[in-house]
Amino acid sequence: MSRGPIPILRVGDTLLITVHTDLHDTVAEAFQEDVLAAIEKTGASGLIIDISGLDMVDSYVARVLADTGRMARLMGTRSVLVGMRPEVAATLVRMGYPMEGVQTALGVDDGLALLNAPRPGR
Amino acid sequence: MDATVDGSERFGIQSEADIALVRRRVREVAQELGFDAFATAAITTAASELARNVWTHAHGGQSTIARVLDGRRRGVRLEFRDQGPGIADLPRVMAGGFSTARSLGLGLSGSKRLVDEFHIETSPGQGTLVQVTKWARY
Numbered sequence: 001m002s003r004g005p006i007p008i009l010r011v012g013d014t015l016l017i018t019v020h021t022d023l024h025d026t027v028a029e030a031f032q033e034d035v036l037a038a039i040e041k042t043g044a045s046g047l048i049i050d051i052s053g054l055d056m057v058d059s060y061v062a063r064v065l066a067d068t069g070r071m072a073r074l075m076g077t078r079s080v081l082v083g084m085r086p087e088v089a090a091t092l093v094r095m096g097y098p099m100e101g102v103q104t105a106l107g108v109d110d111g112l113a114l115l116n117a118p119r120p121g122r
Numbered sequence: 123m124d125a126t127v128d129g130s131e132r133f134g135i136q137s138e139a140d141i142a143l144v145r146r147r148v149r150e151v152a153q154e155l156g157f158d159a160f161a162t163a164a165i166t167t168a169a170s171e172l173a174r175n176v177w178t179h180a181h182g183g184q185s186t187i188a189r190v191l192d193g194r195r196r197g198v199r200l201e202f203r204d205q206g207p208g209i210a211d212l213p214r215v216m217a218g219g220f221s222t223a224r225s226l227g228l229g230l231s232g233s234k235r236l237v238d239e240f241h242i243e244t245s246p247g248q249g250t251l252v253q254v255t256k257w258a259r260y
Contacts (some may be wrong), residue, residue: 056145056163058170059228087163095167095232 008038014046014115015039016108019065020053028064035068039077046115047072048108052083059097066102080104080111125255127199130188135202141173144185151187151198155258164236165198165256171229172202172252179226180206180250190255197238197257205249212244 009016015038019031039047049065051057057065069079081104092099105111133144148169152162169185176183183204190199209215215227216234230252234240239255 055159056149056166056170058167058174059225059232060170060174085159085163087159090160091163091167091236094164094235095171096235097228097232 008035010042010044011048011112013044014048014112015042015044016048016050018050018053028061032064032068032071036071036075039072039075045077046112047077047079048111048115049079049081050083050108051081051088052085054088055085057084057088057092059095062092062097062099066099069102078103078115080114082107082111125190125192125195125197125199128189128191128196130186130199133185133187135173135176135183135185135204138177141170141177144173144187145170147187148198148200151189152256155189155196155198156260157198157256157258161256161259165200165254168233168236168254168256169200171233172200172254175226175229175252176202176204176206176250180204183249192257195257197255199253199255202252203249208246208248208250209244210246212242 007018017035035047038044047069049068051065054061065081069081072079081102084104103114105114131147133147134140135144145166149162149166152165157165173185176185183202183206185203186201188199188201190197209226216231218224218227218231230242233254237254237256241253242251244250
């Protein structure tokens with residue numbers, strides 16, 4: 001499977017990445033590396049990962065997403081997960097999967113607002 | 123279990139790509155049975171977890187996807203079978219007790235919460251069999 005360019009939009013200082021249903025298994029590592037390369041190239045301070053296209057998030061995908069956020073954080077970029085479908089949210093909680101350290105927002109606009117909000121004491 | 127099987131399909135799990143194939147077929151069957159989005163997501167995720175366990179921990183196995191009938195209830199029954207190492211301390215693994223078996227335990231305990239019936243047979247050297255059933259809700 002070739003590592004094609006993933007759709008990345010730049011909105012000011014934020015990168016918006018839309019995850020398609022094929023993010024799974026062997027494509028995951030390439031996805032993470034492409035995201036980090038994009039952060040380095042653009043110097044983005046924020047990252048929005050849009051998962052509205054995912055009709056299923058199992059523990060593997062959840063870990064890939066959480067890890068992506070942590071990797072971005074190491075580079076100094078804050079990330080927000082947006083667009084989680086109701087059935088995905090329900091399944092993750094029912095399954096008992098701890099989505100630790102993952103900030104979420106309802107949609108892209110909310111994600112941008114969250115990233116651009118002034119943070120107290122920092 | 124008095125449910126009768128109304129059609130079943132077998133899928134080998136011999137590569138990581140097979141996990142997605144199983145998942146896709148489970149989704150189709152669930153939707154054909156009239157599962158709503160929540161129930162479909164639940165059984166599809168459980169299938170993904172269990173298929174992934176077979177691949178990651180046993181390096182291969184078989185899965186079966188069956189439609190079941192129990193009186194007026196219709197549902198889907200999945201079976202995952204492997205000749206892998208088996209699980210020595212099942213209760214502890216399912217409670218998340220061993221860090222090395224963490225993903226295995228997460229997959230098993232997570233799947234159990236997403237389905238209506240969960241059955242597992244496993245022991246060291248004897249492989250593992252997991253069977254889950256989810257009924258359509260009307």
